[in-house]
Amino acid sequence: MQANPQKFNIAVVGQSNRLQYEALLFAASLRHSSPRFEGKLFVATPKSGPRWNQNPSIQDEDVLKALTQLDAEVLPFDSHVFGESYPYGNKIEALLALPENEPFVFFDTDTLITGDITTVPFDFDRPGASLKVEGTWPKPTLYGPGLDGIWRALYQRFGLDFESSLDVSQPHDYWRRYLYFNAGYFFYKCPRVFGERYLDYAKAIRDEHIPELTGQNLDPWLDQAALPLVIHSFGGGRDALPEGLLDGSVSCHYRLFPLLYARESDHVIDVLEAVVAPNKVKKVLKQYDPLKKLVLQGKGAKIRALFDQNNLPRREQAIRNTIKSKGLWLR
Template identity: 60%
Template sequence: MGTAPAFNIMVVGQSGRVGYEALLFAASLRASSPKFAGRLIVVEPQPGPLWPGDPRMPGDLRGALQELGAEIRPFESRDFGAAYPNGNKIEGLLALPEGEPFVFFDSDTLVTGELQEVPFDFDRPAASMRREGTWPEEELYWPGYTATWRALYDRFGLEFESSLDLTQPDEYWQRYLYFNAGWFFGADPQAFGTRFRDYATEIRNDPPEELVLQSLDPWLDQVALPLVIHSFGGGRPGPELSGLDGDVTCHWRVMPLLYARESDRVVEVLEEVTAPNRIKKVLKGHEPFKRFIYQGRGRKVRALFDQSNLPRPERKLRNRIKKEGFWMR
């Protein structure tokens, strides 16, 4: 593999779960990607009318992140805030330096390999394909996948046909450009973030009539993201990016699912990077981390399943963990 050009990484950090996840991300980045040459920027929402409390991280979390070389940048929540926390990944982009390529990761991601060797093409943005057909939802009187997605492309003056995967059948969800917003990248966070915000707020405030039966919460970011990526000349990631959601990163989502289904390598990295005392004393402040990583609950959950033959769909996995009394998030 070649080496990617210099780029910055963005994750969101705020009070509560997301801040602890950001610290875990930072620890795994430093341990697993020693060649990473860019900046790790943790964007942090600031107090304001769209937050009922103070969304900023406490001092011990901030200090631990800065010890790991993270740069904490504030941003104002003007369009989303507590009513739609996924909007942090949209508004936070505007805190990043203009014109410098970026990769965004959800905070509940673990770095398990060398990110600097992933050959990102920042002029062709892409996003995670580790997704299910969550949106749009099939409804009795809905107009169908094609009409729903075409209405969105038309709204923003985008050409629709080239976004389709013609190897997939008509009216099957995988034919249409749809991503998990757990990671995405682009050439300029200011341009990308401005367009992402503009598309998302217009879809929320004035959706096309074809969307009348569709819920946009929590899917708004994943509805707008493919339109943004397509508008910048991007699309589905090629095989050269398979390390993301593969050997290089893992979007683990919640601790019970990490221990139940992820690879031995992911568990090994998790337990190694959380072992140092300076990290442990902070992460133990988050109850799921304390119980699963430090008190052994994770290993008990892992022993319930054969990782090479996991129950499908994910709901069955969750239900088994809940039945045993081990579920936390």
């Protein structure tokens, strides 16, 4: 354990849908599992504006009060580029509202902090991101280039050295050879610098005609197509953190509560059920139906009993289908 934990901020995105409840749960889990964390916790929320059909900001007074009680700062930001057309872009534009020159860790809101985050040895000069990822993008077309050709074109477009990004222990055109992250968490020494480059790269990939990207689906994969390029451009990489901490003993990117109960560890379940127990949190979270039924009413235990957590189906779709067949798929 570090004697003097380094100071950094944490940010998640919240808005007037399930994300506001996930943000509250994230905040509660951070305070429960990391009492030594001394940085600021920001819940970034998009402002109403022309890129949203309805006001996306958190307006529920009970949610806002509970976040304040957990010492979370609600931070409004403008949606200049993405908004409703690509809500995953929130995580990019939110960075521009965070305090400049203060190290940050961004987490997807559907994450629990399950250990002491102050023990994670972040090197904020070398950015990194989640390696809990599958080869979801790109998907080479029949007559187009393979993975090598697609990624090479992107690195060349932004003037980056492609060869130094490769894991040459992996085969040519196999997805693990190429730098690829889940955008469920990432970190760097300055959110403004990181966010500006992330936004520039994402806009260019979306808007420019890059021939090698013909036929590639960028919704929802745009953020994950741009992220490796941003991280590589700042000298980061796949070795930025030791294994087993984030997406391990310190954090859990659960995504959906039915999947959490199906496949996460007993420790994650224990943390989840502990952090929802205090009345000031429980009375707000019970407004969110999946959490109310699966966590507070105990139906998650029925999902858990359907699976051997040490021998799960290889494909997530098989897990989903089993849960749905029992009428327990709530989201």
